[in-house]
Amino acid sequence: MTTELVLFNTLGRKLEPFRSQVPGEARIYTCGPTVYNEVHIGNLRTFAFQDLLRRSLRHLGYRVVQAMNLTDVDDKTIQGAHQAGVSLAEYTEPFIRTFLRDLETLHVERVEHFPKATEHIPPMIRLIETLVAKGYAYVSDGSVFFSIAKDPDYGRLSGFDLDQARRGERVAADEYGKEDVRDFVLWKAVKPGEPAWDSPWGSGRPGWHVECSAMSMEILGETFDLHCGGVDLIFPHHENEIAQSESATGKPFVRTWLHSEHLLVDGQKMSKSLGNQYTLPDLLARGLSARALRYLFLSVHYRQKLNFTFESLDGAAGALRRVDEMRFRLLHAEEKGAPDPHLAEAADRLRRDFAAGLADDLNVAVALAAVFAFVKEVNVAIEEGRIGQGDKPRVVDTLADVDRVLGVLDAMAWDTGAGEDDSAEIERLIKERNDARQRRDFAASDRIRGELAARGIALEDTPQGTRWKRK
């Protein structure tokens, strides 16, 4: 597939053809969570987008190398650990575990690297040393600050005029010593009781922004292809990353910046005070499906706010049901005669339209419309008895191809697989029921149908016979 990928680069705010630095290879850095609490569905929306990105790149022919950091040292993790009376690592470990579990539940692929900030302190120190040596940073009371005034390009990503934006802002208590309120901290001098590492400026810990710069360049190189995060990270986090990295290396840091919009709940920003801050386990506990949530995430363009409602999640579940039903009917359809040329055409059209949708700045809505057009064609073919030799695997393989990107169409992959195999007994009961129907003993047949329904087995009588499925 040689479809050219176009992406919206926040740096420059326009659509651009994507060109990787190394042909055929995409190197991606994504800002992961700060592991001080459980992630909510808003966070997960962003990670689902990043998963879509990496899968799409692969679909369009790229090899992907991706790193996602885990920020396990910052004000919040330190405070949390202190309040819980445990070490930093003891405090963050469970949140890392549940984060990775949530990703797995949503079928978000493991990325190649999950660097933890606490395990990469030396490269951060080296980066800061370089900045100090080059005059971009200065030391003050054991802390190190980046000097915005030394970086004429500062503000390029966010488009903010810092002269206007941050004058008169209050300086945080632990950041006295700045020469300019707009400067940001690279290294924070230790405070009593806090975890700390040795450095040329004394004991302390890295600032948040420097973590990502150091780790991304360490793993992916001084210039890499894609850097993603939520829109809230554009300023100041990503702006600062650019300033640090490019000042240190003199090279472009990231070629393309991608930012995903936020998720809203009932039209409002999630917040603890509104009580609308859901986690994935919250939704699962309500009996809602992670698969439907993934579909919902995928169905809204990443640069569009996603308004989460239970109704929209129902809609997502309904859409998946339609795909599942088609596969179910296909499974029971009989292949006879020559392959249907219409189906082959439909399959080609799906592959083409699907790839074209993805290539257009990851327009999944268009890609999904192609899937549903295909579903309809297959349904009609089944209805008209046009399923020929080899058509079933053709349909299944085509869906499997697009599902390598979507990761949501194959119900079997999401099945919890619980329960013993009692299908032989079910088949026996169905036969018994159909015998009763033959004798027009409807009381008996309805009784069996009721029994099966009570066990969660739904029957469908069709002209080709009775088929069943678990509800």
Added chain:
RNA sequence: GGCGACGUAGCCAAGUGGUAAGGCGAGGGUCUGCAAAACCCUUAUUCAGCGGUUCGAAUCCGCUCGUCGCCUCCA
């Protein structure tokens, strides 16, 4: 106050100059012993409102109304 995004049918959502994709829901039909399920068909003369540009606008421009975001930790 500065910067920005958005407003398309009951709901979700594509489309950014050539005459409204798709999904859910709803209505009708087919099938059925009856059902259920499923499938098929139908479902926006119209894109927040008002002006303007144009042969032509949901798409471009202006104004108004509304929603949301960033500017401080934040996906």
